[in-house]
Amino acid sequence: MARLVLKFGGTSVADMERIRNVALRVKREADAGHEVAVIVSAMAGVTNQLVAWVTEACRLHDAREYDTVVSSGEQVTAGLLALALQNLGVNARSWLGWQIAVNTDGVHGKARILDIETGTLVERLKQGQVAVVAGFQGLGPDNRITTLGRGGSDTSAVALAAALNADRCDIFTDVDGVYTCDPRIVAKARKLDKITYEEMLEMASLGAKVLQTRSVELAMKYRVRTQVLSSFEDKPGTLVVDEEEIVEKEIVSGIAYNRDEAKITLTHVPDRPGVAAAIFGPLADAAINVDMIVQNVSAEGHTDITFTVAKADLDRAVSALKGRQAQLGYKQLAPDPNVVKVSVIGVGMRSHAGVAQLMFKTLAEKGINIQVISTSEIKVSVLIADEYTELALRALHTAYGLDAA
């Protein structure tokens, strides 16, 4: 007998027929004698409708009222799934964030979970009652409903699994696992049986939208065995686990890409102490995150600086820097939204040399110019022109031996 947390996303509970299917899936685990807690999202489309109403009611909306309105979507699904389970003869009840309580900080709209009071929940689980928990929501210190930010139900699930000391957290979604690369681009991409937390975290932050980044951080921190699997097919997915659990480690586990960044180059910047702070300070003040940064070797007291920001922030970043041209002393500002960041990820890099070199060589052979490089312990990322996205991904997938047989 195990204690399981199962999470079903919006497409998995999109209508009553799918909710009934979810109920059947949950019943199977309950019938097998497991203790089961289920986290549900809002029915697909509901959250968007609620957000649209909020925006219509007040353009600059009060995040506390936003949370009150938007959290209702998960409330409905939780009640309906509890009913669908009861209809199958399963003992089940719904739990809202404030009832458990899932205590969060007071940052409405993107709150962080502080702790989950699991006392009563555990009692009920031990009595064989399935807990159907509304995801995405918690209770703030002001006794009002908070939400965890889009995709927050993943975080609800992993946090609950950690708090319940669950044996596994299954995230049911509309894909059947984590792939070596996006299968819509690389036909030979393979589903991974296992991936480490660290790799999953890189994948998530790099735009593989399988799991919310924050949920992977939590899973890693509390060592929650997390499985990503399909709610529409009945087969194992990808298990996100501790590195030690993976016996046959690949050097590279996957290749990710992110089209949401844009590049800005400042040319002929005076190369003196404090110039980086002078450039990036105003961006930070404007709440613009900078990702990759590269600075050329200085020539004659001047240098070029290239960096990336989110595409959505490009215009704001450009205007913040143009207003300071005199002060910063650069000659030219060149924005470029037509770039893609391609990353090779694998914990095996720690013990294997030549991983980055293989990446550079492969791209060179295809005539692809690398604009910016950044590396971490388990990742090499390059920025290239986005027209090469497909070519680069396929070539790298083959070069690292990831192609399906």
Place this chain on the structure above:
Amino acid sequence: MARLVLKFGGTSVADMERIRNVALRVKREADAGHEVAVIVSAMAGVTNQLVAWVTEACRLHDAREYDTVVSSGEQVTAGLLALALQNLGVNARSWLGWQIAVNTDGVHGKARILDIETGTLVERLKQGQVAVVAGFQGLGPDNRITTLGRGGSDTSAVALAAALNADRCDIFTDVDGVYTCDPRIVAKARKLDKITYEEMLEMASLGAKVLQTRSVELAMKYRVRTQVLSSFEDKPGTLVVDEEEIVEKEIVSGIAYNRDEAKITLTHVPDRPGVAAAIFGPLADAAINVDMIVQNVSAEGHTDITFTVAKADLDRAVSALKGRQAQLGYKQLAPDPNVVKVSVIGVGMRSHAGVAQLMFKTLAEKGINIQVISTSEIKVSVLIADEYTELALRALHTAYGLDAA
């Protein structure tokens, strides 16, 4: 400066445009310096959709989950109206039943309010903050959401007005007040400026669907000055008040009718002690309410008994009695669904004789046969064939001098 509770029903908040109109109406009261609490229903149609999902999920549904799902409608409207008010520069916040808390008993689906903790609410009102309160919902002793039954937002409003000791409770709806009779049938029906609690209560129980019966009971018990008015027109409605407030009392204030009852006659019942208990006991056991009852004078040790039940219960009542024919000893059971109950209502009856007599005479002149009569201190009701409904209502309206000039 007054303290006001305003309640807006589902049609008044049916979409964002109407919610914005409600916000303008509320702002006017706030700008006038009043302390304002607003009770809102779910957007028209939302509750029906939620109820349909609940029924689809589980035919014999758990009322606790029903409440969890269905209460979300008012939660959404409360948040949206708070936002719309903020958008107009009005200081406002939403309150859910469990946040206030509106404490109820544990009868999910049709809970009764036990008390309302108004401490924080009053503080905020005094600071000039408009309280937007989700109607229809409360918090049960099991720490779960309860709902008050269909139309329960009226009850929420009156109960809150009582708890806040408000100067007035305005119920905004899609009619502009209480009429002397249904204006769809009696063209000469007049809107009443004032009506007593007692009369309103009779009207509500008799099927005039302007206010939920329970809300009128509460208004009467706590002497809450309650006004029924239109949310679409800007003019006074009908004020439901204490009898002393009405100087020019009419003998009869209104004429109500109810088509939801059906008649059952048992003929040749042995006239012996205990026979009524033997007939009505089984009906009570089956949770069938009996309304009017008439028993003929005994002849040769036998009598006829006629009574009415809700039309929806007719089949069940008939089968409960048929199964006991031998035991009860009646000769014939005659059910008749084609009846209407017409009632003449007015506190003036207490001091004026001849009110019933005028009713009987008027109906006789039109050739309408009276099947059953029942009276209370301020009401005379008769059961007649339903094909005479319009004729009877119009004749009585004229006879009692209620016609508009």
